[in-house]
Amino acid sequence: MADMTHAADRRDLAWWVDRAMQVLVLAGGLSAIVFIAGIFVFITREGAGFVFDRLDFREFFFSPRWTPTSSHNPTYGALALIAGTASVTGLAMVVSVPFSLGAAIYIGEFATGRVRETLKVLVELLAAIPSVVWGFIGLSIMNPLIIQVFDVPVGLNVLNSGIILGLMAAPIMTTIAEDALKAVPDTYREAAEAMGATRWQVTFRVVLPAARNGLVAATLLGVGRGFGETMAVLMASGHSINLPTSPFDSVRALTATIAAELGETAAGSDHYQALFTLGIFLFLVTFAINFAADVFVRGGRRKYRRRGRRPAASANP
Amino acid sequence: MFEATAQNRRNRRVEGLFRLLFLWMTCMLILPVALILGVLIVRGGPAISWEFLFTQPINNMTAGGILPALVGTVWLVVVALIASVPVGVAAALYLSEYAPDNRLTRAINLAIINLAGVPSIVHALFGLGAFVIFFRFGTSILAASLTLAIMTLPVVIVATRESLQTVPLAFREACWNMGATRWQTIRKVVLPNSVSGILTGVILEVSRTAGETAPIMFTGAAFFLPFLPQGVLDQTMAMSLHLFVISTQVPDVPEHMPFGVALVLISMVLAMNGISIAFRVYLRGRKKW
Numbered sequence: 001m002a003d004m005t006h007a008a009d010r011r012d013l014a015w016w017v018d019r020a021m022q023v024l025v026l027a028g029g030l031s032a033i034v035f036i037a038g039i040f041v042f043i044t045r046e047g048a049g050f051v052f053d054r055l056d057f058r059e060f061f062f063s064p065r066w067t068p069t070s071s072h073n074p075t076y077g078a079l080a081l082i083a084g085t086a087s088v089t090g091l092a093m094v095v096s097v098p099f100s101l102g103a104a105i106y107i108g109e110f111a112t113g114r115v116r117e118t119l120k121v122l123v124e125l126l127a128a129i130p131s132v133v134w135g136f137i138g139l140s141i142m143n144p145l146i147i148q149v150f151d152v153p154v155g156l157n158v159l160n161s162g163i164i165l166g167l168m169a170a171p172i173m174t175t176i177a178e179d180a181l182k183a184v185p186d187t188y189r190e191a192a193e194a195m196g197a198t199r200w201q202v203t204f205r206v207v208l209p210a211a212r213n214g215l216v217a218a219t220l221l222g223v224g225r226g227f228g229e230t231m232a233v234l235m236a237s238g239h240s241i242n243l244p245t246s247p248f249d250s251v252r253a254l255t256a257t258i259a260a261e262l263g264e265t266a267a268g269s270d271h272y273q274a275l276f277t278l279g280i281f282l283f284l285v286t287f288a289i290n291f292a293a294d295v296f297v298r299g300g301r302r303k304y305r306r307r308g309r310r311p312a313a314s315a316n317p
Numbered sequence: 318m319f320e321a322t323a324q325n326r327r328n329r330r331v332e333g334l335f336r337l338l339f340l341w342m343t344c345m346l347i348l349p350v351a352l353i354l355g356v357l358i359v360r361g362g363p364a365i366s367w368e369f370l371f372t373q374p375i376n377n378m379t380a381g382g383i384l385p386a387l388v389g390t391v392w393l394v395v396v397a398l399i400a401s402v403p404v405g406v407a408a409a410l411y412l413s414e415y416a417p418d419n420r421l422t423r424a425i426n427l428a429i430i431n432l433a434g435v436p437s438i439v440h441a442l443f444g445l446g447a448f449v450i451f452f453r454f455g456t457s458i459l460a461a462s463l464t465l466a467i468m469t470l471p472v473v474i475v476a477t478r479e480s481l482q483t484v485p486l487a488f489r490e491a492c493w494n495m496g497a498t499r500w501q502t503i504r505k506v507v508l509p510n511s512v513s514g515i516l517t518g519v520i521l522e523v524s525r526t527a528g529e530t531a532p533i534m535f536t537g538a539a540f541f542l543p544f545l546p547q548g549v550l551d552q553t554m555a556m557s558l559h560l561f562v563i564s565t566q567v568p569d570v571p572e573h574m575p576f577g578v579a580l581v582l583i584s585m586v587l588a589m590n591g592i593s594i595a596f597r598v599y600l601r602g603r604k605k606w
Contacts, residue, residue: 018498028407032428042446102342130528228436
């Protein structure tokens with residue numbers, strides 16, 4: 001008995017190293033939480049003065065007048081900026097959701113072998129193009145193209161940045177949607193095929209409904225991407241404060257406003273703090289979008305687990 | 318024995334149509350980008366020369382080369398990697414090797430998703446508030462790189478975690494049964510078997526870091542600075558910001574220059590990604606289990 005207790009109580013150097021490393025990697029894991037909390041704390045710290053003293057919620061959300069540099073009566077209405085972001089993101093989603101889901105279905109359900117691998121790699125490469133390059137494309141290639149095709153005076157508008165943003169958000173949506181399709185157990189497909197269903201019948205009647213949660217998550221992440229995109233929107237949207245009434249109107253986005261104006265403000269001024277307030281707003285909205293997407297992904301996964309399908313053996317539960 | 322009925326034939330036709338439709342949709346995502354790349358090469362290609370890559374910009378950036386921007390991007394990427402790779406690998410080790418399925422782990426995962434999802438300009442605000450102002454690093458390579466490091470941390474974590482999880486549980490069990498501690502197992506068995514996968518993640522992070530613009534705008538990158546940085550507390554030019562500046566902020570830049578910068582930037586990024594992907598495919602082919 002005494003010997004066994006001794007054997008279990010192994011406190012040699014290896015044990016202590018093990019302990020130390022366990023604490024270290026835990027610290028690494030916790031750092032993600034620390035950083036995300038830190039982001040919120042520090043942007044709130046810089047913006048707090050404005051939020052508590054100066055911010056008029058009615059003006060912020062319902063007035064389209066963003067004139068922070070006006071010397072006698074600066075106003076901080078973010079409605080036009082929110083409308084700018086919403087219109088660009090909305091158009092981007094209209095353009096890219098159908099195509100992304102279509103591409104995910106083709107890659108996940110129709111393509112096989114080498115074609116499938118090649119397409120996946122290409123989609124991954126699309127995701128790698130930096131946003132400033134997209135912005136430059138909007139500025140120098142799309143702009144003259146839109147002026148020529150639609151015969152409008154300015155090509156930097158909702159249409160331009162919507163298309164650019166759609167192309168930017170497509171890879172992440174395609175990848176996540178394809179993951180969601182892949183997570184549907186093959187037994188579902190086999191059961192449907194055994195009933196005599198064709199491939200597209202299997203896809204539409206069985207796989208898509210089963211993957212619904214994941215597809216919603218993919219779309220949400222696409223929206224989040226569009227909402228938070230900065231450089232491309234700054235360069236391709238025309239950057240004029242406007243409540244858009246047509247796709248050919250120039251608009252200005254929340255993100256672009258911060259990027260364009262922050263360099264010219266004095267630290268601590270109302271204008272500076274107002275820009276941080278826009279940042280807090282962006283942070284909260286994207287946090288909500290990501291949280292919702294996570295809930296959908298999780299909901300989708302739990303469904304299969306309940307039905308007895310477990311992921312391949314791994315140390316991670 | 319089995320004859321196709323009208324129903325069968327119609328099904329097959331519909332199936333063919335859908336197949337084509339989805340293929341077309343896939344191509345519509347890829348082809349425009351291929352076209353754009355073509356335009357960049359045609360219009361930016363003539364700008365690129367040794368002189369363009371390795372001399373200072375002159376005449377208010379309307380002529381000359383891009384050397385300080387290239388060197389600055391290398392500085393930013395290297396410092397960001399030094400900061401984020403150890404933290405990212407530790408986090409991935411925790412999630413893959415230690416974490417129980419509890420609320421804390423869920424919170425960590427959610428935090429990682431959000432680090433990746435927070436708009437880049439919000440990361441910029443954070444970097445300004447935290448590193449430039451609160452920690453008094455000033456606008457410097459250090460502040461910009463730390464901002465980039467936190468922003469791209471999820472890339473390392475996700476790639477490392479995936480790579481760790483490809484090591485079969487049986488390997489670990491065999492090691493534990495020999496009396497090894499958890500850390501000994503990780504050090505001698507898990508990490509050696511996944512290090513190349515981690516490397517692909519790091520290469521991917523290099524590509525992400527090199528292309529980011531918004532996070533460095535207010536934290537350390539300068540519009541125009543005709544010197545090479547001497548240390549991490551200097552400001553620097555960067556390729557991504559340079560493209561933004563000469564295509565929107567500077568008048569009278571000859572057209573081929575921004576195209577040249579865009580081409581160099583996108584070549585760097587795609588080359589890094591290509592290496593990472595090729596490496597991954599090679600590793601998958603070589604895998605023994």
